[in-house]
Amino acid sequence: MSAPTERTDRYVPHHPGRLWRHAEPKASYDVVIIGGGGHGLATAYYLARNHGITNVAVVERGWLAGGNMARNTAIIRSNYLWDESAAIYEHALKLWEGLTEELDYDILFSQRGVINLAHNLGDIREGQRRVNANRLNGVDAEWLSPDDVKRLCPIVNISPDVRYPVLGGTYQPRGGIAKHDNVAWAYARGAADLGVDLIEGAEVTAIDVDGGRVIGVRTSRGRIAAGKVAIVAAGHASVVAAMAGLRLPLQSHPLQALVSELLEPVHPNVVMSNAVHVYVSQAHKGELVMGAGIDSYNGYSQRGGFHVIEHQLAAALELFPLFSRAHVLRTWGGIVDVSPDASPIISLTPVQGLYLDCGWGTGGFKATPASGWVMAHTVANDAPHELNRPFALERFETGALIDEHGAAAVAH
Numbered sequence: 001m002s003a004p005t006e007r008t009d010r011y012v013p014h015h016p017g018r019l020w021r022h023a024e025p026k027a028s029y030d031v032v033i034i035g036g037g038g039h040g041l042a043t044a045y046y047l048a049r050n051h052g053i054t055n056v057a058v059v060e061r062g063w064l065a066g067g068n069m070a071r072n073t074a075i076i077r078s079n080y081l082w083d084e085s086a087a088i089y090e091h092a093l094k095l096w097e098g099l100t101e102e103l104d105y106d107i108l109f110s111q112r113g114v115i116n117l118a119h120n121l122g123d124i125r126e127g128q129r130r131v132n133a134n135r136l137n138g139v140d141a142e143w144l145s146p147d148d149v150k151r152l153c154p155i156v157n158i159s160p161d162v163r164y165p166v167l168g169g170t171y172q173p174r175g176g177i178a179k180h181d182n183v184a185w186a187y188a189r190g191a192a193d194l195g196v197d198l199i200e201g202a203e204v205t206a207i208d209v210d211g212g213r214v215i216g217v218r219t220s221r222g223r224i225a226a227g228k229v230a231i232v233a234a235g236h237a238s239v240v241a242a243m244a245g246l247r248l249p250l251q252s253h254p255l256q257a258l259v260s261e262l263l264e265p266v267h268p269n270v271v272m273s274n275a276v277h278v279y280v281s282q283a284h285k286g287e288l289v290m291g292a293g294i295d296s297y298n299g300y301s302q303r304g305g306f307h308v309i310e311h312q313l314a315a316a317l318e319l320f321p322l323f324s325r326a327h328v329l330r331t332w333g334g335i336v337d338v339s340p341d342a343s344p345i346i347s348l349t350p351v352q353g354l355y356l357d358c359g360w361g362t363g364g365f366k367a368t369p370a371s372g373w374v375m376a377h378t379v380a381n382d383a384p385h386e387l388n389r390p391f392a393l394e395r396f397e398t399g400a401l402i403d404e405h406g407a408a409a410v411a412h
């Protein structure tokens with residue numbers, strides 16, 4: 001009996017088509033982007049879409065979006081204190097509001113509101129100041145009483161008899177969450193459709209500089225010549241920049257998060273608490289998604305100390321007694337690049353044709369669209385966009401810091 005032949009006329013695929021092509025590295029590109037996380041993919045997409053630059057490679061040492069992009073708690077908000085930060089994060093939020101249509105992919109963007117709790121006089125002063133600053137910048141912001149908090153999120157314990165009583169909070173109704181994997185895949189597909197090569201499993205091991213100008217990168221899959229190189233490597237930004245002789249003012253730390261088992265809908269919005277140090281939302285699927293604080297030591301392992309999540313859960317139970325019956329399903333960690341003023345670096349460098357997009361620390365997911373937008377502009381024009389001009393490397397020499405330690409006091 002002859003072997004059965006495949007009936008191609010009736011073939012029905014079990015999986016949807018590939019989202020992007022797996023490209024082999026070419027000998028040279030106009031632009032090489034080091035790092036295939038959310039920011040690198042968004043930069044590639046906007047380089048092609050906004051500036052018509054399509055001879056671009058994203059070079060990723062692992063798999064696309066397997067770094068912090070896959071590991072964050074997906075909180076999105078724009079209620080930062082200073083004008084410069086409000087402008088860039090609000091630009092991101094406006095892009096988020098149209099991103100599903102723009103990329104033709106459901107990123108599960110849910111504007112369910114973000115509450116930042118106040119537990120002491122310092123929190124109240126910082127929060128009220130930030131609400132006023134946000135309003136002046138056209139960012140939606142409200143101050144909540146403890147009863148308002150209870151009305152918006154009934155499972156928060158507002159009893160005055162706890163270690164960290166809820167004394168009020170800030171509220172950004174347009175804040176929320178999105179599905180991080182979908183965001184990365186949507187940008188990857190959009191960039192690949194416009195002609196960008198997405199090269200996975202290629203670690204950059206050296207950056208070639210000649211006469212003060214970048215000329216290419218060396219990777220575990222061979223040498224690639226490049227007219228311009230963008231370092232968008234998050235927790236490894238300082239390691240990669242050192243390959244071009246640059247020492248960055250960044251510290252890399254492990255940052256952890258965890259999810260509970262699947263629950264019925266119990267938590268309607270996002271609640272963050274700086275003093276207690278917990279931030280929690282409920283994913284579309286039903287898990288409670290909780291972020292922890294950074295491990296205090298520097299490190300490059302994608303896991304953190306057990307004591308950090310132990311502390312985080314103790315704190316979470318005080319705020320949400322209901323969680324005492326939930327089981328932890330998974331914990332994991334990422335590597336975050338923390339700058340001295342808790343603000344990002346999006347900048348030209350002393351090496352011609354070499355650009356930086358890093359320092360987003362514990363809070364860069366929310367900025368993904370704007371980061372890509374302004375980084376693409378910076379690379380395309382060899383000059384910063386007006387939104388990232390204040391976030392240049394030079395601020396650490398001039399002292400024009402953008403201190404967002406208040407808005408970023410809790411990892412998020």
Ligand SMILES: Cc1cc2nc3c(=O)[nH]c(=O)nc-3n(C[C@H](O)[C@H](O)[C@H](O)COP(=O)(O)OP(=O)(O)OC[C@H]3O[C@@H](n4cnc5c(N)ncnc54)[C@H](O)[C@@H]3O)c2cc1C
Nearest residue numbers: 035037038039061067068069073075204334364365366412
């Ligand atoms: C636990 C956790 C919770 C977080 N929660 C939030 C949150 O709720 N909201 C928020 O706004 N932000 C949050 N963040 C921060 C956010 O995830 C990051 O700021 C953001 O993802 C960084 O940009 P990225 O997506 O491009 O990084 P990444 O996804 O880490 O991308 C960088 C890529 O560079 C690659 N790379 C590194 N070195 C090399 C090399 N030599 N060659 C080639 N490729 C290289 C890496 O493999 C990686 O894929 C959180 C982070 C963590 C870890």
